[in-house]
Amino acid sequence: MVRKISLTVNGYRKTVEVKDNELLIDVLRDKLKIKGVKAACWRGECGLCTVLLNGEPVKSCLVLAVEVDGSEIVTVEGLSRDGELTPIQKAFIEHGALQCGFCTPAFVLASHQLLLENPNPTEEEIKEKLSGILCRCGTYYEIIEAIKSASKFYQKK
Amino acid sequence: MEKLTFKYIGKPIPPYDGFYKVTGTAEYTFDIELPGMLYAKLVTSTVPHARIKKIDFSKALQIPGVVKVVTGKDFPYRVGMYAGDRDLLAIDKVRWVGHPVAAVIAESLEAAEKAIDLVDVEYEELPAVFDPLEALKPDAPLIHEKMEEYRHSPAFNPIPGTNIANKFTLVRGDVEKGFREADVIIEEQFYIPHVSHCYMEVQNVVAHYHLDGTVEIWTSWQNVAPIRQIMALSLGIPHNKIIVRIPYVGGGFGGKAGLGWEALVTILSKEAGYRPVKLVLSRKEQFTVAAVREGFYGFAKAGFRKDGKFIAYDVKFILDAGAYADYTVNVGRAVGYSADGCYEIPNIRVESLTVYTNKIPTTALRGFGYPESHWVLEQIMDRAAKKIGIDPVEIRRINLVKPGISETCTGERLREDAGNPEKVLQTLLEEIEWNTPPEKLREPWKIRSKGLALFVKGPAQPPNAAASAILKFNEDASVDLLIATGNFGQGTITALIQIVAEEFGLPLEKVRVDYIKDTHKSAYTWQTVGSRGLFTDGIAILKAIEDAKRQIFRVASEVLRCPEDHLELVDGEVRVKGKPWMKIPLQDIVMGYTYPNGNSIGGPVIGRGVFMSTHTTYLDPETGQGNPTIFHTFGGAAVEVEIDLLTGEIKVLKVVQALDLGKVINPLLVKQQMNGGSLMGLSIGLYEQIKFDERGWVVNPNFTNYYLIRIKDIPKEVVRKTIETPQSDGPYGARGIGELTMIGIAPAIANAVYRATGVKINQLPMNPENLWKALKEQRPDLFDEALKKFIESKKLAEVRA
């Protein structure tokens, strides 16, 4: 069955036609052309398709598009809408918290959300929140550094 | 190069493409859609070895949206980089569970996925062989009957009529005599299971075969050149009609070298009526259909004198190459000629067999045989030290190669400026505090220990592997650098940009490297593999810079009326040395200089430069003697581990790596490589293993049961040390780094365990079950003691045994 759903993506209201068996990741990537959402496993293990669903990180390969009717979605593309990179994005670049970059959107997004909720996370809290995302290049140390250094900007908010 | 202070070289410049990656705007092949694009899906074999009797896809064609189903019969091509053994889709026979037998092309991925379930393949099963030792037996099923027809590179020695895809032999000195003189002999067998690269971006390709015979390819691959070269040779399409483009790539680690699915998807595009076609592998297909790292056996016998001198080494490596060994034959060669690691061994005999089995095909993975040869050798060093009664450090010191004096096992005299292995070792010892005993724990059933391993690595490449670079100036004196060096996370391109900016005195933003590598637009480089990119392409770029400077100075010398050798390039200006007021801004020259009256001289400046290795050779087929590589990077890894004797769990607390990089062009990028390589080494050392069932099926093709290190698992501390012994022909003296950082980790952990417990773990991964088994077999007393200590410290008086 095909139906229309409405959702807010990165601040913009969208109406899309989706099939019942379509996944959120595919609607974001293929229909809305939001390519910052990546995937490496399609079964909830790698976390590269993480998006914020009503402010909560979820893996969009395990969510049906019809489920998010009326919801708000934020992807990495939604982070720097005011024309400037967010502090966490700057910190990722500066600390080299990226190599091939394929997992970077998911890590940036999840780190940003973590800092919004908890501006001064401990190393344990960072690990706890990010262990659902894989990076084969092994930038975990740099990611922790980037989060710690960006942390001061989130405290001011 | 005689400059002492640098503006960019040696500075921690962040990755040039970071902005695109943190904003989600970096475009990967995964993100590419072309108008009218179709989707392909593979039908893969469910049996390990069989003749294909019939493929019935009539029902698949009835699915709405299915355009065509293609089988291997129609495309009897053999492709490959080294062994040339690979088919595009199975021809006549399937050789492993997962072998693609047909491809469905459809208007949507969904239709293609529905259709593959409806393709009925009738097999006549043949006896299968899964273990390379079995495959070597004379009565083993033959996996490739027509090996003699394959077009293989001259560096290899396949043996038709057997399952041996390549036999490498190396002989130096008299190994029998060496053993007769030895006081201590170590004999051991080692094993490493198959592991997967697990780059995050799966292999995927878009190909468009145009009606005019031009082929456009987008692919998630490491290199553009070999794709074009192999496709041209095998499919007969002229080189200049094949355009290969590689945008951002989500990781490679060697698994995206040579040729991938490009030839197949090209043909699918033609078959689908010249429409673009995209093929994306699933993660499961990455574990079962794409190539992974080979399985490995090492049978080693080593002889030492009681003074610690290593005098005889007889080693046999057997590589489980799976159904296709195209790239693995070269791994077999590299594992062979790297058998001596960083030690001088006067008498050595190596045999390395790359063997076909009915398992998933195999290929290169970060380190290319060196992690395997060092897994064997570096543990032997510790075993020998213990038997002789000296420190593991001492035995290494005694046998360490001396650049300028020593020869490697291939007979290559190490150049004087090859590096400083002694200093590498010294640095490791200081950072791991080798002589400080590890802390005793409040939980006495756990023990801490330190271990180390040394290593060396050079690029495994053909002797004539070249590189080139083109520099072209824009009107504002900004520079476009046209290079083909792959960019899949290693950071090389950032370092190459630093070189250009440094040499022209330009700000970094004025040097642009397009993120797309393109056979049509980028200068040629053989491949970006083997930690060679910075070295080979860096040299080509320095030569291109020289070339461009010559053109610039020629014009400037005329304008400034001053000999060329009195000129210098500073901060984007050409100046007369010692007279800085006599100058011309670069932008007045790079498109040609125009005098006030309109007369003009010079013209657009385009610099070109090449790298060609001049001293490398093929290796002698009988003795393995020759010069295989363009540089050797020396390094070492040391770890501190905590071993839980009750559960068998090994926790790595601290990793130290020391590398002699010649010159650190960018410490931030070096840090990334050293951290990343340490984590990949830990993951493969402690967790990873592709498991097969008795029918050759992979039973853990996902990240739940094939575990990759996660952020929660990282060691508390990683110490990175670099040593700079410049190599005169390297860019600023630099050598390669990428693969090095993974080689020493696993043997260092094994050595730490051995040092504290005497337990030998000859097989990877060093997971709790494997350590528990080894402990149970070799030191049951240790376990009993640990249990006793647990009971004592917890005051659990025992009621019954």
Add this chain to the structure above:
Amino acid sequence: MSFGSPYFTLPDFTYHKPKTLREALELLEKYGDEAKILAGGVGLIAFMKERLVSPSHVIDIKGIPELKKLEYRKGEGLVIGATVTFSELESYQVIREKYRALYQAVKLASDSIIRNRATLVGNICEAIPWVDGPPPLIAYGAEVEIKSLDKVRRVPVAEFIKGPVEIDLEPGEIVTSIHIPDVPSGARSGFVKFNVGSEFALVNLAAYLSLNEEKKDVRLVYGAISPKPVRALEAEKILSSEGDMRTLIISAAVKASEELEVISDVLASEDFRRHLIKILTMNLLTELVEGG
């Protein structure tokens, strides 16, 4: 016919989102075993991708208010509705304080992003042997409440899970909630999971100890070692016998490692699992005894 399950897309189905439980039950009644319940989706969608299930109808129960219930009443215990996520359990103070084994299992289950969607009811309904939800529930003596259009029944979790991917649920029925009895003051519980190099447990264990003067109540529940979670009854007996707990731990641990049926699989061999049972039992019980 193709090796494995290289699927990106899901099979065709019709999606339903009932607003009331009655509506959901009517849909279930109508479609029988052609229908599957969707809550967090972590299990169902992954199973559909593997083509292990291909329902024609998917009924999303997240819009039903009563299934969101998460409530503790003194003397009665804890009720966890079918759509309550692991993350919600994690931040529910009562669980952290009174139901330690459940709290620890919830914290160790998968990763925090998955826990934002995954539900505890879904976790037990999948009945995958290696997951972390069931052992603590069985240790507490929890029951599931099952409703259909014409009846309501309660089944202990221990019986509800019949084996791998097999549960006591008829077509037309839905699990609405889990009921965990209140724990007496002084009772202790804990959970350990051994999963080095795996997301799934090689062995997990929930222990519950209530050491009242009149009666010792001890429960040890092991997961991942056999087709369904099991209690080590003989070991429990040892621990319930006279004497200082400390002196009983070793023999109970040894007993547990011997008395149970244990499987070998892709994660671990039978032998290693038996060994881990011994070590984990020893560790967890010691910790519980020390903690009191």
Add this chain to the structure above:
Amino acid sequence: MKLEGKIFLKSRREDVWNFISEPVKVIECIPGVQEYSVTEGKRVTAKVKVSIGFIKGIFNASSNVIEEDHENYFAKLKLSGSGAGSGFDALVEVKLNEVDSGTELAWTANVNVSGPLGSLAKPMLEGYVKKIVNQFFDCIKYKLTG
């Protein structure tokens, strides 16, 4: 996993042999079979609906006669197939023995299951396979003797 069993049929050995040599008759006894076709050499392909716990999948299965020895009343079949992301194969041997007032059908089956089903549900597969096999032979018995 290795399974074996014997069933007693109140029919003449020749009749049993003729019956089981006829693929079409045998296939209809496979529990859950939905559609099938028989090609040359008695190769049979069929779609079989399988449910194990709540896993439900359609298996594409085929069977090939490897050996047919009428003289000794012995036959060997290879069954294989895949579905639900998993694969199976089975080598089945059937031998007919004359016994008092009928025929004894002795069979052995060596069954392998790979893929998620093999790893997920291995502990219960044996019971499941036994159930299927029993249903199958019950059906044959019924068809032969009513």
